[in-house]
Amino acid sequence: MLRSLPGLSLCLALAACGQHGAAPSEQSGAPPAIAYEAHLAAGVRVPAGATLRNPHEGDxxxxxxxxxxxxxxNCDGCHGTDGSGWVGPSLADxxxxxxxxxxxxxSSIYYGRPKGMPAFGGTVGTEAVWSLVTYIRSLPLPDDVPTESWVGEARAPGTGASGEGKVNSGQEQRQAHREHSxxxxxxxxxxxxxxxxPLEWVKAQNARSAGILKADPSYHKDYEAILKVMDATDRIPYGDLEHQYVFNFWQDAEHPKGIWRRTTIADYAHSAPSWDILLDLDQLAKDEHENWVWKGAECTPALKRCLLHLSRGGGDAVVVRELDLAARAFVKDGFQLAEAKxxxxxLDEDTVLFGTDFxxxxxxxxxxxxxxxxxxxGAPQSQARTIYEGRQSDVGAQGVVFHDPSGTRALVERDVGFFTAEYYLIASDGTTRQLPLPLGADLKGAQGRNLVFTLREDWTPPKSQRMSKGSLLTYRVPDRLPAGGRPEAADALAVLYTPDAHSAIDEVAAGRDAVYASIYHDVTGAIHVFRPAAGGKWSDSTLSLPAGGSTHIVAANSWGPEAQFRFESYTTPTTLYADAGDGKPLPLKSLPARFDASSLRTEQFFATSKDGTRVPYFVTLGRAPAGPVPTVLYGYGGFEISMTPSYSPNFGMLWLSRGGAFVVANIRGGGEYGPGW
Known part of the structure; x- marks a missing residue:
């Protein structure tokens, strides 16, 4: 009846509605519940159930x-809506x-059946199973089932005692089925x-789940331990590098909604930087009686004003308001957008590119x-000039602008699909020309006049060599757009890196002086630095960072030489590294160890799929387990979200340090080996 899904035990506990799993009463005549595995081992002998009487027949x-x-x-997860069948058989035919x-x-529900039907009697109890039986017996017969195919029918539906409160049958059931279909x-x-x-439904589901969780004797102790870590002030304050500053958004127990602040890059290196608070979101929400949630900010090239994105309650729709950094106040008659996606x-100090619900x-x-x-x-929004229109079937269209000391590159990105896009260069007169790039080109940033992309598919540009999917390349924006046509691609392209079968580019960022890429080999990372050289060439060097874990790009300065990175593993707390531009990153800040990992080890293994593909997985557990170890097996495999090694204080405290093992499988779909994975 249930698929094997994460949270299955929770679904079953919820279905019990607080009851303890009880065997059928002596009145029902059913033997006590037995474990599904046990009765499988015993030869799948399910006690006969034909003599059992349904105490709720027709109710x-x-x-x-x-x-x-x-x-x-989640019975409908296997048997379909209203038992009409899906992965499992129909219950209505x-x-x-x-x-x-x-x-x-x-008996089928209570004791289970071989090849997919688990036993639920010992989990949900007798009354719940009889309720399910009564519901299943009430299901209307689909029109497309010939009566001569019915088998094992003990009685026609609805032939119990007649009267009010009984299940309808016959033509009424068929009509109801038609209406529902x-x-x-x-x-x-x-x-x-x-x-x-929907919100009431969510509230009710949360209450049921919370009730079960809070019934665990260790719940409150574990909750407080996790909350202490979440509110800890010794967390690493990650930030964005802009000019001489580090901008950071920070939340803790004192500032649950958060504060937006900045300090100088030099001061940030200290253990306790002197932060300059730009916006107190808690105070703003209180003053305006709004449930504001921070969604980010973007500033002008000169850092005079910034566009703040604020969401009511955390939804995708945001309100956009302009903040004067010097005055710490919203700009009167500044750029503002009403709540929308x-x-x-x-585009410059006094111009924006925007799209909203018009x-x-x-x-x-x-x-x-x-x-x-x-x-x-200064102009009303109604006088804004349209420079591009996408199609209603697209995912969306937006302006993309890169600023650095060499100038400004302005584009329109038309997202044809979630993983395909076209790019249009915006000329000084506001006209647009499409760039000669494939739909599978994924824009990552800009280094000077070089737009930086990765490829989602193989591509052979005109008059050029084939470029493999997953590669990192640059396209040099021409000084002038050719009249009446698209710019050429061949002479403007450069390939920075082509991954092999064991490698993938995970993250890319561009700074003033270099392009940075976090490149993984068999799901462990390293940071490569690509710098422009003479003749359109690029150099490639690898930073000296720890091995055997994940490397991430935290920030790269478009106005200076600085960049920041972080390293972590399943047992190593996250450490922030700073590169001043000399290619020699130094540890700057580190997360304190939240659990004792001295007795733990992580190993990588490979499982061979039926098609011969080797699928990697990591195992983290104690160095000398005495026997079988309780194990959490996790896999995602979707949306190209890679499951690289990560340090989890909460999981380490509550599972690994208590003797559990953690296994992460890098199944296909997660992109651990690039877009083809």
Whole structure:
């Protein structure tokens, strides 16, 4: 009835509604529940159930409760909505492999069946199983099932005692089934994420889960331990490098909503920097009676003003307001956008490129802006000039601007799909020309006039050699756009790095003097630095950082030589490294050890798939386990989100340090070996 899913035990506990799993009463005539594994080992002998009597036969109220259990226990995950069948067989077609009498259905749920049907009797109890049986027996028969194919039918549906409160049958059931089949997704109402009904449903599910978690004797102690780590002031204050400053957004117990602040790069190197607070979000929320959530900021090239993105409650829609950094106040009549899924960026000190909800037809089917406009300071928004329009079928369109001492590069990015895009260069007169790049080119940044991309697919540019997917390349923006045509690609392209079968480029950032890439070999990282050289060539060097873990790019300064990186592993606390531009990174700040890892070790292994592919996985556990170890096995394999080694204080405290093992499988879909993985 249930698929094997993360959180399965939680779903079962929720379905029990606080009951302890009890064997059927002596009145029911069923033997006590036995473990599924045990009865499999015993030859899959399930006690006969045909003689068991359903105490709730035909009771509509019990059937309704059973329907709720059917959803709460994720039975529909296998058997489909209303038992119509999906991964598992249909429960509504009256075709029964193990018998269709109430008692036989009870036995199938209570004791389980081979090849996929777990036993739930010892988990949810007798009454819950009978509720499920009553619900299943109430399901209307689909129209496309011929009556001569019915097998194991003990009685026709709805032939119990007649009267009010009994389950309907016959033509009424068929009509109800038709109406339901013609209706849209029954869970579509949950898409209204701000609606009262969905929020009440979420609140109820949270309450049920919290009740089970809080019943654990160690819950409060563990909760306080995790909260202490989350509120710790000795966390690393990661930031963005801009000119001579480090900008940081910080949250702790005193500032739960957060403060936006900055200090100089030199002062940041101290153990206790002197931070200059630019915005206190807690105070702003209090003053304005708003539940503001920070969504980021972007400043003008001269750092005079900044666009702040504030969300009400944390949703995707944001309010955009302009802050004067010197006055620490919002700019009167500055750039502002009402709450919407917007995209906005400074073109210069007094001009922005932006897209927002301009009214019907201005957003894509994915809910993002499709129109990019140019807006001058002091002019009403209604006078902003449209410079690009995407299609409604696109994911979205937005302005992308890079500033550094060499000048400004302004683009329009048209996201055709989630992993495909076109790029248009914006000329000084506001016109656009498409760049000669493939749809699979993924823009990462700009170093001087060089736009930096990775490739999602193989590409052979005109008059050039084939470039492999996963490669890192640059495209040099021409000084002038050719009249009436697209710029040429061949002479402007350079390949910085091409991964082999064991490698992948995970992160890329561009600074004033170099391009930085975090490149992983068999899921452990290193930082490569690419610097422009004479004749359009690039040098490639590797920074001296620890091995055997993850390397991440924290920040690269577009206005100076500085860059910052971090290293971590499953047993090594995160350390921040600073490179002053000489290629010699030094440890700057480190996270204190939150658990004792001296007795732990991490090893990497490879499992061979049926198609011959070697799939890596990491195992972290004690150095000398005495026997079998409780193990958490985790895998993701989606959206090209790589599961690289990471230091988790909470998991280390509550699991590894208590003797548990942690296994992370780098299954395909996560991109650990590039876009082809």
């Amino acid at each position: 509509a109220a019990v059937a309704k409760n059973g329907a709720s259990l059917f959803t709460a226990m 009256r075709r029964w492999r193990y018998g269709g009498a109430d008692g036989e259905i009870f 013609a209706s849209p997704d029954p869970y579509l109402w949950l898409e209204d994420v701000h609606g009262a009904k 917007s995209a906005v960026t400074y 009214g019907p037809g201005s957003m894509t089917a994915s809910g993002y802006p499709r129109i990019v406009k140019l807006w001058k300071r």
